[in-house]
Amino acid sequence: MRQDIERILIDRETIARRIRELGREIAEDLAGSIGDDGIMLVPVMTGSITFVADLMRELPLRMRIGLITASSYPGTSTTSQGVTLGGMHLPDSLEGRHVLIIDDILDSGRTIRRVRQEIESRSPQSVRSCVLLRKRLPEAMETPCEFVGFDIENEFVVGYGLDFDDYYRNLPDIGVLREDIIHATGTSR
Template sequence: MEFSDVENDLAEVLLTESDIHEKIAELARAIEADYDGEKLLVVGVLRGAVMVMADLARELKLPGLEMDWMAVSSYGAGTQSSGVVRILKDLDSDLEGRKVLIVEDIIDSGLTLSWLRANLESRGAASVEICALLRKPDAAKVEVDVRYVGFDIPNKFVVGYGLDFAEKYRNLRGVAVLAPHVYS
């Protein structure tokens, strides 16, 4: 879906599809350099990270790459994280001794990601690193060490490229700020 299809619902465009694809290619090169010759388990966080995970996985030139998915929630239908994390879908993979890369769409407060990293480390992973397309530095409530970050963005509610509001707008080809009249 194009921005023009829902332009009355958007306050401003932050990132185009081209911006995102260029950044994902850049992130993939850094990940390849760090994991050259290694087996890497990439864990996508459903549902928001679907687009990032798919594009990143296709871009990565790592023959030993494996993928798994986990669904956690701290939002519900709101626009702010509650900080209480629920596992909606757990991993199918055993993490014991594995190198794990969490792929996230966005880091807001950092609460969910901090919890998720600790959870995966407690399962015996050899290492757990994070790749996030977007990060809101002004929204951080906890410090989370993120190895690969695409873009720092303002602390506004954004949609598109997997990010939603009440399950809508995920299929926008880029990232835009949602107009307040939509969620007020």
């Protein structure tokens, strides 16, 4: 798998350091506003699984976890398609709760906007979003997202939960996938 990576974009130590900082930023932002019910984390599966596992350990807050499965990169596609929401493990009502949506990457903005719309339809007190990566694209930069780990260029990245055709999620660093690997599947960027 490592031979398929053009270069490491963000190494595991840098990721860990930034996640600790994000934990502090989120805790400071929510200080005083959350009550006994704490916060509801809503990770967007499957890409955010590694990120949310590490981030939640850095949040000194009482929390519950819900899940939403969403897909916007079917199969070997390297461009975001329409968002499909799959399984949702959320309370019917989020009334009065503070919700933090967590996703791996923000590029087209479609996934975060669609998930946020679904969450807001359940009447939470507040909704915030946190992504590990945000691409420097107009649609990404214009999509509301309160917490961002790293802003990156428009490259196809894998590792640390991010995949290509469901592979590479287990790489501990975030790397740029080699172009020939992408094109070998018959997909274009």
